[in-house]
Amino acid sequence: xxxxxxxxxxxxxxxxxxxxxxxxxxxxxxxxxxxxxxxxxxxxxxxxxxxxxxxxxxxxxxxxxxxxxxxxxxxxxxxxxxxxxxxxxxxxxxxxxxxxxxxxxxxxxxxxxxxxxxxxxxxxxxxxxxxxxxxxxxxxxxxxxxxxxxxxxxxxxxxxxxxxxxxxxxxxxxxxxxxxxxxxxxxxxxxxxxxxxxxxxxxxxxxxxxxxxxxxxxxxxxxxxxxxxxxxxxxxxxxxxxxxxxxxxxxxxxxxxxxxxxxxxxxxxxxxxxxxxxxxxxxxxxxxxxxxxxxxxxxxxxxxxxxxxxxxxxxxxxxxxxxxxxxx
Ligand code: PBG
Numbered sequence: 001x002x003x004x005x006x007x008x009x010x011x012x013x014x015x016x017x018x019x020x021x022x023x024x025x026x027x028x029x030x031x032x033x034x035x036x037x038x039x040x041x042x043x044x045x046x047x048x049x050x051x052x053x054x055x056x057x058x059x060x061x062x063x064x065x066x067x068x069x070x071x072x073x074x075x076x077x078x079x080x081x082x083x084x085x086x087x088x089x090x091x092x093x094x095x096x097x098x099x100x101x102x103x104x105x106x107x108x109x110x111x112x113x114x115x116x117x118x119x120x121x122x123x124x125x126x127x128x129x130x131x132x133x134x135x136x137x138x139x140x141x142x143x144x145x146x147x148x149x150x151x152x153x154x155x156x157x158x159x160x161x162x163x164x165x166x167x168x169x170x171x172x173x174x175x176x177x178x179x180x181x182x183x184x185x186x187x188x189x190x191x192x193x194x195x196x197x198x199x200x201x202x203x204x205x206x207x208x209x210x211x212x213x214x215x216x217x218x219x220x221x222x223x224x225x226x227x228x229x230x231x232x233x234x235x236x237x238x239x240x241x242x243x244x245x246x247x248x249x250x251x252x253x254x255x256x257x258x259x260x261x262x263x264x265x266x267x268x269x270x271x272x273x274x275x276x277x278x279x280x281x282x283x284x285x286x287x288x289x290x291x292x293x294x295x296x297x298x299x300x301x302x303x304x305x306x307x308x309x310x311x312x313x314x315x316x317x318x319x320x321x322x323x324x325x326x327x328x
Contacts, residue, residue: 026308026309029327030075033077033324034076034078035075035077035321039059043060044061045058046058049212052211054318055318057212070320078110078120080110081212082101082127084102084213090128091129092129096127097151103121111163118165118166121159126171127213132216133220134225146175152169160187167192169196172222177246196248197251198241198251199261200227200251201227201258203278204280208282212279239265250272253275253276255276272314273311273314275315275316276315277303277318282319
């Protein structure tokens with residue numbers, strides 16, 4: 001073939017780094033990142049999570065230091081997950097709406113010390129129940145939808161009272177977004193937002209997180225409320241409901257094995273879309289990097305960029321701090 005006959009040469013735009021930067025379509029920034037953190041009782045304690053190297057359960061005093069640091073790195077938001085001692089767990093998760101509970105005290109302390117950081121609190125019962133399920137269970141182990149919502153509403157209200165910016169229902173009960181929105185509005189919390197875990201799949205990628213919280217379900221699995229990994233249309237049905245019920249931001253979780261879902265969800269809504277780069281996704285990269293099998297920094301950036309390219313406006317990631325450092 002004569003070189004003159006080849007008129008289209010896409011490689012022209014890849015010739016130099018400057019050119020590649022100029023035509024780059026997706027730019028990951030620190031503004032995209034939300035940092036999930038684990039808080040536990042105690043003082044001066046920081047315990048590494050064995051299946052999540054580089055991630056810690058912090059006592060509140062040390063968590064406050066960590067949050068001050070990440071705020072200085074430019075991270076806008078943190079998502080709080082509590083490690084509840086066995087003695088405070090019960091069948092109904094009543095500790096979840098204790099106004100002096102670990103989550104509530106953590107929110108108050110963060111808002112006092114670093115008021116500008118956006119605080120997101122999880123709404124689901126699994127850290128608080130002896131059985132580890134996100135909802136109430138009957139004597140046969142069936143997870144009860146509507147009675148669970150009553151507890152979730154109390155939990156969301158107590159988090160709002162503590163000063164949270166967003167409540168984030170991750171429980172997958174039907175109708176919880178609407179119930180929580182109505183209750184927040186009725187109590188005057190019109191500015192507390194809802195980040196809805198709308199398309200949350202029953203995923204094996206949550207394993208390390210359940211180690212971190214010691215919250216693995218004691219019986220059965222979560223497949224009667226979390227979604228089947230094989231379904232995409234169902235995700236669109238779920239987001240449609242959550243939007244109609246008043247969600248402000250919708251989330252797809254996990255992220256990496258669900259990039260097609262992020263893409264479809266983004267196309268189906270004008271709301272911001274968040275993706276949760278979950279614990280198992282974090283652990284896989286960390287493990288391969290520790291073995292020297294992949295270049296950790298490059299793989300992290302490529303992975304998070306893929307989520308943004310798929311359509312995620314926001315990414316919850318345990319890599320947030322590392323990435324903020326890399327991008328700064
Ligand atoms: C539970 C909850 C889970 C995660 C966030 N909230 C686990 C689960 O559903 O069992 C997982 C996060 C992660 O794996 O990083 N409400």
